[in-house]
Amino acid sequence: MKTFFHVQDLGDLNSALEMAKQVKATPFAWKSLGENKTIMLVFFNSSLRTRLSSQKAALNLGMNPIVLNIGQDSWKLETEMGVVMDGDKSEHLREAIPVIASYCDIIGVRSFASLTDRKADYEETVLSQFIEYSHKPVISLESSTVHPCQAFADLITIEEYKKKSRPKVVLSWAPHPKALPQAVPNSFAEWMNAADVEFVITHPRGYELDEKFVRGAKVEYDQLKALEGADFVYAKNWSCPGVSDPSKYGQILSKDMGWTIDEAHMAVTDNAYFMHCLPVRRNMIVSDAVIDSERSLVIPEAANRVVSAQTVMKMMLEDLK
Ligand code: CP
Numbered sequence: 001m002k003t004f005f006h007v008q009d010l011g012d013l014n015s016a017l018e019m020a021k022q023v024k025a026t027p028f029a030w031k032s033l034g035e036n037k038t039i040m041l042v043f044f045n046s047s048l049r050t051r052l053s054s055q056k057a058a059l060n061l062g063m064n065p066i067v068l069n070i071g072q073d074s075w076k077l078e079t080e081m082g083v084v085m086d087g088d089k090s091e092h093l094r095e096a097i098p099v100i101a102s103y104c105d106i107i108g109v110r111s112f113a114s115l116t117d118r119k120a121d122y123e124e125t126v127l128s129q130f131i132e133y134s135h136k137p138v139i140s141l142e143s144s145t146v147h148p149c150q151a152f153a154d155l156i157t158i159e160e161y162k163k164k165s166r167p168k169v170v171l172s173w174a175p176h177p178k179a180l181p182q183a184v185p186n187s188f189a190e191w192m193n194a195a196d197v198e199f200v201i202t203h204p205r206g207y208e209l210d211e212k213f214v215r216g217a218k219v220e221y222d223q224l225k226a227l228e229g230a231d232f233v234y235a236k237n238w239s240c241p242g243v244s245d246p247s248k249y250g251q252i253l254s255k256d257m258g259w260t261i262d263e264a265h266m267a268v269t270d271n272a273y274f275m276h277c278l279p280v281r282r283n284m285i286v287s288d289a290v291i292d293s294e295r296s297l298v299i300p301e302a303a304n305r306v307v308s309a310q311t312v313m314k315m316m317l318e319d320l321k
Helices: 013-025 049-060 093-102 118-122 125-134 148-161 183-194 223-227 263-267 298-320
Strands: 038-043 064-069 106-110 138-140 168-173 198-202 232-236 273-275
Touching: 013 148, 013 298, 038 049, 038 093, 049 064, 049 148, 049 298, 093 125, 106 125, 106 298, 125 138, 138 148, 138 298, 148 183, 148 232, 148 273, 148 298, 168 183, 168 223, 183 198, 183 232, 198 223, 223 263, 273 298
Parallel strands: 038 064, 038 106, 106 138, 168 198, 168 232, 232 273
Antiparallel strands: none
8 A cells, every 4th residue: 555545445344344443452563664764754733533543553563753844843944836935934845755754665645635725735745745745654643624533433433433344434514613624534434334334414594515526425404304314423623624615615604503413413323433533622513412322432532543554554565464
C-alpha cells in the first residue's frame, strides 16, 4: 500500500477487517516488522487520538515514531506554489517534504481543510505534495476531505458490536459553534457504502455531502424518520460542503439545537449504539445522558484507532520489503 486515503486502498475490505481482528488480539505479534523503520507523523493541526494512537500503533510494530508539529517544533511552512515568501512562513513544503522523507520510511500527515478554497481542499493540495515529493508511503491522518484511520476504526467498532448481519447505520448532522470540515462524514459515508450495512444520512437542507462520497446513499431530511429503527447512530457536525452553492462552502448554515442527539432521538431507534469520533461538544452534538449511557461507544471507538492505524502501518511495512 503506497497511500492510505480511501477504503479501496486496503484492497479486499473483509480481509482487512479480519487482519484488524488479528492485530487487536495479538498487537505485538509483528514486533520485528518495523525494526529499524521510522514513521514521521506530521501535524499541521491539533490532535489527541490520532497523535497518540498512531504512535502506539507504530511502537506495537517495533517502529520508531517521530512527531513533528509544524509551526511549533518546526518553521512555519508555505504550502502554495509560486508565492513570494515575504510573510511569516520561512520554509516551503517543496524543500521540507524531501528533507522529512530522507529521515523516515513512512509519513503520516494531518492537514485540515482551509474551508475557504473548496477547489484546493477537494484536490487535497497539501497531501498531494507529500505524495509527489516524498516518494514514501503516505497516510492521511485527517486531511482536507478524508479521515480514513477514523472511518476504519468506526467500521471495526460496528463489526464488533453489531447484533444483525446488516445493521442500520445513521449518520446524523448535529449542531456545533464552529465551522468544521467534512473529512469525517465524507470518509464515514465512503466506508459505510463499502460495508454490509443499511446506510442513511440525515442533515438539514444545504449540508449535502459530495456525491464522490455519498454515492447514492439514502439521504433523509427528517432526522427522526431517519433514526427510526437504527442500530447505530453516528453523530457529527460539518460545515456547508458547497455542493450546490460553492459560495457557501465552509459556512455554518444552521445551529438548530433540535438536531442534538438526546434521549428522545435515541428512543425511536432500535436501542441503538451512539458513536462519535471525538472530540465532542457535550449538549451541542449529544446530550450528557446519551454520551454517558451504556449504549455510548465513544471510548471503544477511540481505542480502536490503534487497531486501524496498526493494521494500515503493518500493510505498508509488508509492502516495503
Ligand atoms: N477523532 C480524532 O481524529 O481525534 P483527534 O482530532 O484528537 O486526533
